[in-house]
Amino acid sequence: MSESEKVAASPMKATVSRRSAIGMMAGGAAAGVVGARIGQSSSTSGNYEDIIDARGFTGNWAEGALKSFVPPGEFDPYFIFASGGHSGQMFVLGCPSMRLLKAIPVFTREAWQGYGFGSDQSESVLREGFDPSKSEPLGWGDTHHPALSETEGDYDGRWLYINDRANGRIAMIDLADFKTKQIIDLPNLGTSHGGCFVTPNSEYVHISSMTPSPYLAPGGYAPLSDYAKYYRGASCWMAIDQETGRIDMDRSFQIELPPYTQDLADAGKLSSFGFGFINSYNTEMAIGGDLEDPKKALESTAIANDFDFLHVIDWQKAEQVVADGKTEDMNGIRMIRLDVAVAEGVLHFVPEPRNPHGVDVNPTGDYMVVSGKLDPHASVFSIEKIKAAIAAEDYDGTDDFGVPILKMESCLEALVELGNGPLHTQFDGDGNAYTSLFVDSAVAKWTLGPKAGVGEGKTWTKVDHLPVNYNIGHLCSAEGDTVNPDGKYLIALNKWSIDRFPPVGTLHPQNFQLIDLDGDKMSVLADMPIGFGEPHYTQMIKADKLVHTLRVYEPGTDPLTMSKSRFATDPGDARIDVNGTNVDVFATVMRSHFTPDVVEVNLGDTVRFHLTNIETTPDATHGFAIPGYNVESSIDPGEVVSIEVKATRPGAFAMYCSEFCSALHLEMQGWFLVKP
Numbered sequence: 001m002s003e004s005e006k007v008a009a010s011p012m013k014a015t016v017s018r019r020s021a022i023g024m025m026a027g028g029a030a031a032g033v034v035g036a037r038i039g040q041s042s043s044t045s046g047n048y049e050d051i052i053d054a055r056g057f058t059g060n061w062a063e064g065a066l067k068s069f070v071p072p073g074e075f076d077p078y079f080i081f082a083s084g085g086h087s088g089q090m091f092v093l094g095c096p097s098m099r100l101l102k103a104i105p106v107f108t109r110e111a112w113q114g115y116g117f118g119s120d121q122s123e124s125v126l127r128e129g130f131d132p133s134k135s136e137p138l139g140w141g142d143t144h145h146p147a148l149s150e151t152e153g154d155y156d157g158r159w160l161y162i163n164d165r166a167n168g169r170i171a172m173i174d175l176a177d178f179k180t181k182q183i184i185d186l187p188n189l190g191t192s193h194g195g196c197f198v199t200p201n202s203e204y205v206h207i208s209s210m211t212p213s214p215y216l217a218p219g220g221y222a223p224l225s226d227y228a229k230y231y232r233g234a235s236c237w238m239a240i241d242q243e244t245g246r247i248d249m250d251r252s253f254q255i256e257l258p259p260y261t262q263d264l265a266d267a268g269k270l271s272s273f274g275f276g277f278i279n280s281y282n283t284e285m286a287i288g289g290d291l292e293d294p295k296k297a298l299e300s301t302a303i304a305n306d307f308d309f310l311h312v313i314d315w316q317k318a319e320q321v322v323a324d325g326k327t328e329d330m331n332g333i334r335m336i337r338l339d340v341a342v343a344e345g346v347l348h349f350v351p352e353p354r355n356p357h358g359v360d361v362n363p364t365g366d367y368m369v370v371s372g373k374l375d376p377h378a379s380v381f382s383i384e385k386i387k388a389a390i391a392a393e394d395y396d397g398t399d400d401f402g403v404p405i406l407k408m409e410s411c412l413e414a415l416v417e418l419g420n421g422p423l424h425t426q427f428d429g430d431g432n433a434y435t436s437l438f439v440d441s442a443v444a445k446w447t448l449g450p451k452a453g454v455g456e457g458k459t460w461t462k463v464d465h466l467p468v469n470y471n472i473g474h475l476c477s478a479e480g481d482t483v484n485p486d487g488k489y490l491i492a493l494n495k496w497s498i499d500r501f502p503p504v505g506t507l508h509p510q511n512f513q514l515i516d517l518d519g520d521k522m523s524v525l526a527d528m529p530i531g532f533g534e535p536h537y538t539q540m541i542k543a544d545k546l547v548h549t550l551r552v553y554e555p556g557t558d559p560l561t562m563s564k565s566r567f568a569t570d571p572g573d574a575r576i577d578v579n580g581t582n583v584d585v586f587a588t589v590m591r592s593h594f595t596p597d598v599v600e601v602n603l604g605d606t607v608r609f610h611l612t613n614i615e616t617t618p619d620a621t622h623g624f625a626i627p628g629y630n631v632e633s634s635i636d637p638g639e640v641v642s643i644e645v646k647a648t649r650p651g652a653f654a655m656y657c658s659e660f661c662s663a664l665h666l667e668m669q670g671w672f673l674v675k676p
């Protein structure tokens with residue numbers, strides 16, 4: 001262990017640690033970027049010890065600052081894509097600086113980007129993204145698990161998918177412009193949790209139900225007394241269009257699952273390519289009802305069994321079953337019914353310690369790590385053993401729905417004692433696993449087995465324990481879900497922050513903690529309060545993989561189709577076409593003018609503004625807002641935005657550019673006149 005690592009492990013040794021931090025600056029790091037930057041500044045005193053003293057830092061915090069610092073104007077080597085929980089958004093941060101780069105609205109309106117405030121493009125994404133039979137347009141979602149697209153098991157920087165845990169939906173975000181392009185409200189899913197994950201070549205993005213729905217019941221309703229008869233889960237394999245990243249419903253399918261609560265899921269890779277894994281709990285099929293009998297409260301009746309079932313799905317077999325036409329249409333999607341899934345060997349169960357949360361496949365695809373939140377162990381299953389058990393029909397009977405249960409001992413590779421409340425596991429490239437311990441508020445580092453490259457005598461052993469602040473849920477290592485993780489950094493997604501930040505009212509921020517994985521001992525480098533959502537999960541991708549990301553659009557682009565908009569207006573072609581009560585305004589937008597800047601219509605007209613930003617300069621974005629009409633849009637360079645306005649209120653409305661774009665930004669305004 002190096003001097004600085006010892007220091008990081010022991011916050012008490014301030015004197016020693018300060019010296020080590022200075023040593024680091026004078027030595028290794030000083031030769032690198034940080035030192036060079038400090039050297040470049042003409043105003044530095046160079047007296048780091050005084051600065052550290054004056055600011056009251058211990059050495060390990062000085063070291064944390066140096067290790068996470070990214071100089072002004074320089075870029076982070078990693079992007080973090082974080083879900084935003086019930087804010088319905090996603091967030092993009094840089095790592096290791098933990099600077100917030102962007103919010104991406106997904107299921108919720110967002111005014112800065114004009115998402116859901118009048119533009120055709122975002123309105124149509126939101127509008128098509130919910131089942132019209134739902135009584136209200138859905139105004140929010142609960143983003144949980146982001147999934148970056150992959151090629152050969154590695155993130156490829158093309159697309160991003162995210163599930164809506166609340167409403168059983170899935171969204172696609174294009175990493176060309178970081179905008180949401182598609183939302184699908186999945187038939188037969190009330191809620192979702194298992195997913196998203198993508199298969200290793202982005203063949204499918206998977207999402208599965210959480211609480212089962214009565215989709216088998218006539219009319220879609222059945223009382224809870226008919227739970228076992230009519231309620232079912234579903235595992236959805238949504239085919240990805242390889243050109244656009246969009247989900248192609250016609251090539252997608254679902255697999256009927258028993259009415260258990262299906263929890264997290266992960267894709268097989270390499271050794272386990274072709275498989276998907278879903279955890280479950282409440283195989284007791286408890287339905288609650290505490291008024292009738294307090295003992296029926298779900299949280300006690302749903303933990304009665306010692307074991308729940310890891311669902312093992314062979315999606316390549318399922319693909320064949322679908323190709324053979326052995327499906328039924330179930331509310332608009334092809335479904336492999338449960339009896340067919342069993343008969344065709346698509347679905348098997350493996351008993352797992354009760355009420356688990358995460359199932360995570362290691363980078364080589366050999367091991368499935370299941371963490372039972374009520375069990376201090378990680379249960380590690382082996383794909384080799386699972387495949388052998390399936391081939392040998394090594395069953396322990398079936399469940400109530402006829403699904404064959406493989407013998408647990410035939411599939412289990414190891415039990416590793418980690419601590420209290422293990423939830424989720426991530427990996428590095430050296431055969432180590434990192435598991436969040438919710439109850440202990442800690443991260444456990446442990447070694448995997450020989451198939452992950454770990455040598456004899458070192459396998460299946462807990463090697464480090466790092467307290468975090470507080471109540472960690474997910475964690476995320478650099479490129480952690482790929483076949484080739486970087487390790488390097490780990491983000492602890494802490495649910496509570498309690499005393500880590502000054503009081504900002506009664507709702508406290510969540511806390512991302514940046515953890516250094518270099519060296520034998522983990523150490524916390526920095527805190528990042530997340531005061532705008534509850535990120536459940538994140539993925540971290542090398543920034544240089546985002547090769548498809550644009551700085552400006554090609555002139556005249558409709559962001560929804562990423563092709564030339566039929567409403568694109570060239571400079572000099574701006575006009576107003578009136579056709580009865582339909583008014584089409586073909587406008588060009590550039591610093592610091594809307595052409596035309598006066599639009600006069602009659603009360604009751606339908607007015608369509610087609611706004612083309614004819615700028616080619618990066619960042620020369622304009623806004624378009626009509627006060628009193630709830631219209632707000634962001635028109636990026638090269639972009640065409642169409643907005644339909646029903647002229648239902650007479651008056652003179654001072655439309656304006658809402659983005660401070662130039663010295664004459666305040667002059668970038670005009671009139672929307674609605675004559676009575």
Ligand code: K7E
Pocket residue numbers: 144145165193264357423424472473474536537
């Ligand atoms: Cu992935 Cu928060 Cu949806 Cu665990 S869940 S913490």
Ligand code: CUA
Pocket residue numbers: 590591592593621622623657658659660661662665666668
């Ligand atoms: Cu354009 Cu302000």
